[in-house]
Amino acid sequence: MFQRKSKHVLPGFRITMGFTLVYLFLIVIFPLLGLGIKASAIGWARFYEIATSQRVIASLRLSFGASLIAATINVFFGLVVAWVLVRYRFSGKRIIDALVDIPFALPTAVAGIALTTLYSSKGWIGVWLSPLGIKVAYTPLGIIVALSFVSLPLVVRSIQPVLEEFDPEVEEAAALLGAHRGQRFMQVLLPELAPAILTGFALSMARAVGEYGSVVFISGNLPMHTEIAPLLIVTKLEQYDYVGATAIAAIMLLFSFSILLGINLSQHWRRRRLAPALP
Amino acid sequence: MSTATVTSFSNKALTARYGRAIQRDPRWLRAGLIGVALLYLAVLVLLPLVLVFTAALAKGITACWHAITDPAALDAVRLTLFISFASVSMNMVFGVAAAWAITKFQFRAKGLLITLIDLPFSVSPVVSGLIFVLLFGAQGWFGPWLQAHNVRIIFAWPAILLATTFVTFPFVARELIPLMHAQGSDEEQAAITLGASGWQTFRHVTFPNIRWGLIYALILCNARAMGEFGAVSVVSGHVRGQTETIPLHVEALYNEYSSAAAFSVASLLALFAFATLGMKVLTERHLSRNTGNRQFSTDQTFRSLE
Numbered sequence: 001m002f003q004r005k006s007k008h009v010l011p012g013f014r015i016t017m018g019f020t021l022v023y024l025f026l027i028v029i030f031p032l033l034g035l036g037i038k039a040s041a042i043g044w045a046r047f048y049e050i051a052t053s054q055r056v057i058a059s060l061r062l063s064f065g066a067s068l069i070a071a072t073i074n075v076f077f078g079l080v081v082a083w084v085l086v087r088y089r090f091s092g093k094r095i096i097d098a099l100v101d102i103p104f105a106l107p108t109a110v111a112g113i114a115l116t117t118l119y120s121s122k123g124w125i126g127v128w129l130s131p132l133g134i135k136v137a138y139t140p141l142g143i144i145v146a147l148s149f150v151s152l153p154l155v156v157r158s159i160q161p162v163l164e165e166f167d168p169e170v171e172e173a174a175a176l177l178g179a180h181r182g183q184r185f186m187q188v189l190l191p192e193l194a195p196a197i198l199t200g201f202a203l204s205m206a207r208a209v210g211e212y213g214s215v216v217f218i219s220g221n222l223p224m225h226t227e228i229a230p231l232l233i234v235t236k237l238e239q240y241d242y243v244g245a246t247a248i249a250a251i252m253l254l255f256s257f258s259i260l261l262g263i264n265l266s267q268h269w270r271r272r273r274l275a276p277a278l279p
Numbered sequence: 280m281s282t283a284t285v286t287s288f289s290n291k292a293l294t295a296r297y298g299r300a301i302q303r304d305p306r307w308l309r310a311g312l313i314g315v316a317l318l319y320l321a322v323l324v325l326l327p328l329v330l331v332f333t334a335a336l337a338k339g340i341t342a343c344w345h346a347i348t349d350p351a352a353l354d355a356v357r358l359t360l361f362i363s364f365a366s367v368s369m370n371m372v373f374g375v376a377a378a379w380a381i382t383k384f385q386f387r388a389k390g391l392l393i394t395l396i397d398l399p400f401s402v403s404p405v406v407s408g409l410i411f412v413l414l415f416g417a418q419g420w421f422g423p424w425l426q427a428h429n430v431r432i433i434f435a436w437p438a439i440l441l442a443t444t445f446v447t448f449p450f451v452a453r454e455l456i457p458l459m460h461a462q463g464s465d466e467e468q469a470a471i472t473l474g475a476s477g478w479q480t481f482r483h484v485t486f487p488n489i490r491w492g493l494i495y496a497l498i499l500c501n502a503r504a505m506g507e508f509g510a511v512s513v514v515s516g517h518v519r520g521q522t523e524t525i526p527l528h529v530e531a532l533y534n535e536y537s538s539a540a541a542f543s544v545a546s547l548l549a550l551f552a553f554a555t556l557g558m559k560v561l562t563e564r565h566l567s568r569n570t571g572n573r574q575f576s577t578d579q580t581f582r583s584l585e
Contacts, residue, residue, distance in 0.1 A: 009471050013380060019373070028396075031445065083316075088313060099320050101559070106328070106548070107548045108526075109526040113542070117334060148323060168301055181304075210403025213509050217530075230405035245409060253403075
């Protein structure tokens with residue numbers, strides 16, 4: 001399978017490739033295969049029964065719904081942040097740029113307890129919202145806030161490089177042809193940015209659906225109401241319901257792998273579409 | 280990204296003037312968008328960060344110091360340092376080996392191999408822990424055998440190490456592969472032709488070229504390893520002083536309603552996050568071809584190689 005097409009001058013193919021494959025198999029492939037085999041051993045009828053139980057459906061719906069909303073919020077604000085960072089010059093820009101990476105660097109548990117304290121009825125933000133009748137902590141709204149936090153950098157960092165490399169000549173040509181600002185953005189820039197926005201959206205979805213640490217504190221973990229799918233896996237494990245946990249995990253894995261496949265296929269398709277234009 | 284603006288300016292010197300003029304937004308739009316971006320980042324990112332330190336000092340600096348120097352907290356720090364050091368080292372050896380095999384040689388199914396290496400990034404942390412419970416737990420495949428031989432993996436440090444290694448698996452490889460791919464293998468081939476051994480070639484030719492990329496990857500990998508919560512939480516068993524990492528200790532304190540102590544220990548992790556970002560900015564300056572954010576410009580090259 002892994003044959004060299006031509007003989008190379010450089011040494012070390014066997015040992016590095018051998019180590020790569022063994023390590024990859026031991027740490028990643030074997031454990032994931034284990035889950036796959038355990039899941040297929042459950043049997044279709046039992047699997048269907050677990051997957052369609054009310055509590056599982058409620059948790060999956062919550063996880064996907066909240067991730068979808070968070071990803072959408074981040075596409076909008078992420079575009080604004082990327083735009084501001086690429087197009088404008090202002091003092092403190094470097095700090096703002098570094099701030100975008102905080103959700104990557106800050107452990108999710110720390111983010112979780114900080115957001116919960118912030119949005120609880122006595123917290124800095126919660127105290128302003130509760131007179132308005134808006135409850136964030138321990139409601140689905142809190143889950144959306146936490147997911148927006150963790151997935152923000154994914155969207156910004158997907159859009160930023162594409163916006164940076166965008167050729168000003170194209171915008172200039174559009175302007176010369178009479179397009180005003182709004183038209184240039186909607187009809188020239190946005191189609192060019194669309195694949196990056198879509199990638200950011202998909203990465204954000206994939207991350208948010210599986211997120212646990214930041215959500216588990218703010219969500220309140222009420223079954224049927226604020227119980228996300230990863231938490232339900234943990235709950236089932238704590239009750240020694242390994243079959244149930246495996247089934248939900250298999251559903252989530254299938255989902256995230258199809259997102260991964262989607263991203264790869266769309267980029268493959270885009271490269272093929274662009275290929276003739278390249279010299 | 281001021282550096283990037285400067286490069287594109289010099290590259291397209293002719294059109295730059297007109298382009299820059301066309302890209303200049305009116306003052307009201309500019310102010311409005313900067314305002315929206317700053318407000319969003321302030322509320323979503325900055326406030327939680329400020330809160331961590333404020334809440335840590337809520338009961339005074341001595342209480343904060345006591346929470347951090349508590350024996351259980353120190354045990355958690357020790358375990359976290361050990362786990363992150365071990366998993367980062369293992370993933371570093373793997374990342375360098377994988378990058379060497381993938382970028383210096385031609386073989387079939389290269390794209391598949393790269394996709395497989397990237398796989399752990401798309402697995403939920405909780406599932407990353409669960410897969411090891413299914414293998415080594417009491418009801419897992421190897422559970423009975425391990426019990427018979429009195430070997431503890433789940434609810435002990437080996438499982439924490441495995442889960443952390445799984446979660447941080449792709450970091451080094453996905454940073455080095457695009458870097459070494461871009462550099463080609465001409466220099467290495469010259470060294471080999473001149474009589475250098477394989478190891479000498481790596482040590483004196485390849486390593487100096489990838490040094491900053493490697494450091495960058497190790498910083499990111501280490502940050503994730505130290506902060507991992509979901510995967511570790513599933514396999515650890517939460518035994519205070521034994522299988523509690525720093526994030527798990529923070530959770531335990533928070534759930535015991537000792538909020539100030541929880542935030543004190545959390546502030547350690549937040550300080551560490553600052554250090555990570557600082558080092559990240561520093562290494563980014565050393566990496567040439569610095570177009571925008573390193574991680575995601577290489578992220579795109581990485582996926583384009585698949």
